[in-house]
Amino acid sequence: MPVDIGNYIALSTVMFFIGVGGVLLRRNPLIMLMSIELMFNAANLLFMAFARAWLANAGQVFAFLVITVAAAEAAIGLAIVVSTFRDEKNVDVDEIRLMRG
Amino acid sequence: MSGGQHAMGVDGSYPLLIALWLLPLGGAILCWAFGPQLKTRAGWVACAAMAASLFLTALSWGAGTQAAGGLLGAHQALLSWIPGSFDFGLLLDPLSLLWALIITGVGFLIHFYSMGYMDGDRAYARFFAYMNFFVFAMLTLVLSDNFVGLLIGWGLVGLASYFLIGFWFDRPSAVAAARKAFVINVVGDVAIMFAIFAIVATVHSTAFGDAFAATGAYGPGLLFAICVGLFVGAAAKSAQIPLHTWLPDAMEGPTPVSALIHAATMVTAGVYLIARCAPLWDASPSAQLLAGSIGGLTAIVGAILGCVQWDIKRILAYSTMSQIGYMIMGVGVGAYAGGVAHFFTHAFFKAQLFLAAGLIIHALANEQDVRRMGGLRTKMPFAFWAILTGVLSICGIPFFSGFFSKDAVIYGALAHGHPWLYAVGIVTAGLTAYYMFRLLFVTFLGSYRGDVDPVELGMRGAALPPAPAAGGHAHAHAPAWIMNAPVGILILPTVAIGAALMAGGEGSPWARYFAPQFAAQTLPPAPISEIATSLIVLLAVAAGFAVAWQRYAAKNAQANAVVRLRDESLRMPALLTNLFYFDAVIDLLFVRTSQLFGTLVARVFDPHVIDGAVRELAEIARSTGTLVRSLETGLLRAYALILAFGAACFIVYYALAAGGLR
């Protein structure tokens, strides 16, 4: 294999943390959801790389399942965004206080 | 089981035992359950139960004294818990037969007497229920063939005693006395329990026969410990120093109770226990020395304290304590037949003294202070003669019952090699004569002082007896025949039973009766013969009588009785008025320390440790809640950050602790 698996891990980690940063720093719920998609894809990349390294297609199957879950997650997340912000003037997650303890 | 010592009865059942054992319980249940319906008939029910039990006991004489195949008495198995090592059963051998006879016989007379004494009491039926229950408990104690049954009876008589001392539960003093008696008795119960533990741990059986079969199995240290445990129990029940303080207070109970429980039967349970466990004591000379010494000490201390009491029942209570000291001394040093003989005669004459005192108390509307009596000889001649015979008997005047048994104990102490106890016994005999004649003289001679101002007599205001209970009778009226008859019947054994049974030394019926029970003893001849001992004792008694006569019965003393009594009351040394400070010392040693400990717990441990822990837990929960609540910002991104932070912590952990990712 021409590319060391460590490089895939590094790439995946960087992408993952970019996603983390997006979730943490952005207040636009849509961009936060997209950051989450980024994290999913970082994880998928790792699955793929390890499946290739181990020559075991369980990793690919799992990545497939992740894609499915990601689709479900995106659908529900967007539904929540829509239902939450339909009547609001602003779309800002900091303004949602329903979970306040 | 050497030398004719038998602890297990002849094999085979003897169902009569169950009947005589359970009859008083049946009477108690009847009186208790149907008291309101029975009313005064409760007394007759109780007496009938007692009479039947007495009759059956007398019928069992032959069975109880039979000896066959090395076994003595009659045995009836009841139930087997752990076969071979833990069986309940009833055993009637000469020792328990004697006790059973006294319990049912004297018990019957006192029940009969109570019908007169308790007449008009609000809780007439309850009284008889308790009395019958007591008799049942006492029979359980003496008829049991194993230690556990004995301990059950031991506890039950303590319970019955508690009920009866506190019978007039509207008197705070009676309640306090009942509680005191119960608590001190429980100390003894626990000690016996530990002794039983030690026995069971060694011989793996609770039966008397197994426990006594091989006394060598225990080893001297453990045997001494067992004997001490048993003796602490005996001391608590039999009012031996230092566990005696409950007995004088127990006089708060009705007089028949004092006669039956706190003179004739229950308080002698300690004597029974030591006599029953004779093989153990024989094998442990140091335990014998302990028991004999405590007995002698109790005898003389009780006698001294009896000399300074004014309450007629308390005088008799200290006298009881002193006489039980004699008994314990006797059985303690190994003179079992003598000690048991003193129990036997004491049961009669002390019951008689108490019942006769009860006649006076009843007639004087619950007046118990002898200073407010006086001159009763002409008003109550029957009581006078009854008390006189009792006094003569307890003093050991020749040919009265007490003469034989007391001299047997005193001589036994010398014969078993305890000259000091011998001397103590003689001194005590003199003191006994003094305080008993003092009681007689002050009560019956001179003129009646009931109308004299109590302060004139040196009585403190607080020492006044409680107001007469409900149903108090008119002044100095003649008691009914119901009360006189038992006293009259008791005069007979008080005077004559000693001469009838115990005269004649080794060949007497008494000695023959107990010959198979206790191991035969060969003793070196005592330096002072039995006849000489009797003479010395008589000398001491004469001295005591002379002092009492000079102080209370001489013409001059009778004329100035009021002044002299006041002087004696007021000039009494503090040591004696405070009863040698036994209560104070016990109070200081146990009550105060536990109170202090309790206070410590209540003031420091409880609020700061227990409550503190609870409060701190609540505080921790609250502050944690506040802390966590501050995390619950409702800010979505903060939650995400916490998640990421946690994940990062995992990574750092693996990087540092788990050896890195490489």
Next chain:
Amino acid sequence: MIAFWILGAIAIVSAMWTVTAKKPVYSVIALLVNFAALAVLYVTLSAEFLAVMQIIVYSGAILVLFVFVIALLSSGVAPFSAGPNRMPKAVAPAIAIVLAALGFVVYATLGTRIAPSGRAPAAATLGPVGTAGVFGSVADFGKALFTTHLLPFEITALILMVAVIGVVLLAGDRVPYVPTRRRANEVERSAREAILRGGE
């Protein structure tokens, strides 16, 4: 090798763009680029089926969904991120630790080779993408999915169904929309009154 570096660079840059874009639409476009780069990477890792899935499902379905929502929310001319930043300032150390972890992982992994441990790799043939029967081919993948991993696959169906129901419940008209606590109380009160009136 070179492909990896180029594609990695594209992925990282587009990811950064996704996160930093001012408007969500730009984010979507950047994410599309990212996904495409990843799809190519998947091909280099001989996961041909998943590369295709990446394009079809992610780019074709999910991202389109995002675009629709953006369109829906933007119709009310709602400015995004208008309120004050409520993130507590005290979280800086936490962010520092997260960044440190990132740095550590990148440092520790970049350029390293991790040999497969434990069980030996399955005997599978490698070959050019598109060849039948090699590792990662559609047939190979499908066989694994419908035999060995059938149960997870079935569970996926369940998850999707739950998601569909959830979306209908969340975004449908019949569920009261609850933005604030005050509104929640109002809704609850009206619901209670409705019940008290007899469930009309």
